[in-house]
Amino acid sequence: MFGCVVVLKDDCVASRTVSGYVGALGYTEAKSLGDKHEIGNYRPISLMSNVYKVFAKIILKRIERTLDEQQPIEQAGFRKNYSVIDHIHTVCQIIEKYNEYQLTYYIAFIDYNKAFDSLLHKNLWETLVEQGVEYKCIRLIRNVYNHSTTRIQLEKKGVPFKVRKGVRQGDPLSPKLFSAILESIFRRLNWKELGINVDGTLLTHLRFADDIVLFAKILEDITKMTEDLAIESERVGLKLNPEKTRVMTNGNKTSS
Secondary structure, three states, X not given: OHHHHHHHHHHHHHHOOOOHHHHXXXXXXXXXXXXXXOHHHOOEEEEOOHHHHHHHHHHHHHHXXXXXXXXXXXXXXXXXXXXXXXXXXXXXXXXXXXXXXXXXXXXXXXXXXXXXHHOEXXXXXXXXXXXXXXXXXHHHHHHHHHOOEEOOEOOOEOOOEEOOEOOOOOOOOHHHHHHHHHXXXXXXXXXXXXXXXXXXXXXXXXXXXXXXXXXXOOHHHHHHHHHHHHHHHHOOOOOEOOOOOEEEEOOOOOOO
């Protein structure tokens, strides 16, 4: 098996393409998260060959350090030595101290609608270039996505068709690719004067993968930040989920 993987890796890197049996992909529907008759409650998962998963981990090993170096301290998702527990503790401390000193806070909990399934591939390639990933690695990943197909199975298997957006859930590469896109969004946001004061530094947000928390001192700021994030997110295919996005405050109550 190891010998086959070495040959596969050398062949792919040399040709900068991916063999069809490596990039082939099928989808199946996961169990419903609620009402079985509501299609929106189903979540697709990727079915990939073991050979592809090994190949993807090889590519991940090559790009992981480069992408991690581009991530800020605010992102705790999919990173070594980072934990969501740290972010939870930070949020709790902010609430506790701001209440103790009778300071007003507005905290927005942002939820994306099917985040991993919505990313536009064009923006993904641009982001990887901007964040310094080697071109040969980008070309290999792009080749995989260009040859990805899916089909719907009900009473019988449907006709395969190409997947034109989203990163594949279950793919070892997907978490890092998604984090890279999310970082590109935040780099375009001009929030230098926004956020809340934490030990002399303005904290605008925290992230754990696609779960985002925004911080502001006044209603106008949290509204602007949410709108800015929504606009920049839509440029890469992501849309905020208004049903699950919420604002919490110890000041004037708001509806969201």
